[in-house]
Amino acid sequence: MATLRPPEDSSFTATLRAARELDGTDRLAPFRRHFHLPAGRAGRRIYLCGHSLGLQPRGVAPLLAEVLDDWRQLAVDAHFDATRPWVDYHRQVVDDLATLAGAQPSEVVAMNSLTVNLHLMIASFYRPEARRPAILLEAGAFPSDRYAVDSQIAWHGHDPKTARIEVAPRDGEGHLRTADIIARVEAERERLALVLLPGVQYLTGQALDIAPIAAVCRRHGIPIGLDLAHAIGNLPLRLHDWDVDFAIWCSYKYLNAGPGAVGGCFVHERHARAELPRLAGWWGHDPRSRFDMPDGFRPMVGAEGWQLSNPPILSLAPLLASLSLFRQAGIRQLHAKSCRLTGFLEALLHTWLANEVEIITPPERGCQLSLRLRGGRTRARRAFEALAEHDVVADWREPDTLRMAPVPLYTRFQDVYRAADALRRILRP
């Protein structure tokens, strides 16, 4: 196990009092009150699991009640006469999603779920040829991405065993190097029909430096897409400027939109009117003639042209509630707090547990820290379970990784202190 490297920011004091002082000067602290915090054995649990499922904003229930009321009282007329008419309901989230994605409003749409959107995007952007059948992924890609990619490769009559190319960290290293990804794209450019990378790697929490990679892909005419499951709402993004072709995300993690919430999709402006092949549905058809029920599909301009079905209003209402908090707080301010909060966690682990813990997350990250423990899987797994007994909610990823994410919208510095202190007491009783 590598020794714990010194924290980026060593200006923290490892006391509860110092943590409370940091809370006292935190201008984003009031946002915590906008969330329901899960109850624990003693008081509230310390929730470090927003990278898996974000907490419920208090604004969700009233918005859901509004939809249910409109449905009860107006029935079908609610499509046009509801407090927020259902026919355009999905458009209310567009501006805020665009801000989080670093995109123009016409480049984003809320629809489906992540893996469905990934399939829709691959259907449009993966145009393999006999000599160019390959898709480049990172070796640790989330299983759903691998399954989607393999099934698409096979769907086109190619062999995933040879056409899925993976780029991995170097031997003995835990993170991908940008230069290695670029070198791999260069080396495989004749065979590559698509590159798919994460914004933030789900296991290690590494944030990838997308712009230079996208530039190389563009130079060689290789479409590039991003899985932003762990990036959106966690880090400020600049999808438009990075010039990626597409991106997909889910909204139940950092976007706090609830289990199975409606996902999202970015399609770069340069494809807004392009005649790309796509899997079409009536909600992607030009709304001016959608209800004329015409025969020929005429796609809407922009990302909305990839919609299939009429939007899930009950799933959009929580997203709407949550996005208003992001709008008020600002993703840059949230990120600034996130750096401090996660830096504090790193500093505490370094001060107390330098010989016990390895942080596998590099400094290029959002709020998640992924840990391995000296003593390997069994000890780490036991520590994870013991944390739950201390009312600390972290999560576990096989084979040996403990993930903790102090989400800046609802986590306090004193929570981080208590969580690190609990781990200290578990590991060094």
Ligand SMILES: Cc1ncc(COP(=O)(O)O)c(C=O)c1O
């Ligand atoms: C990185 C990543 N990609 C894809 C998915 C799959 O998302 P969904 O079940 O919404 O399709 C997840 C789910 O946690 C994920 O973390």
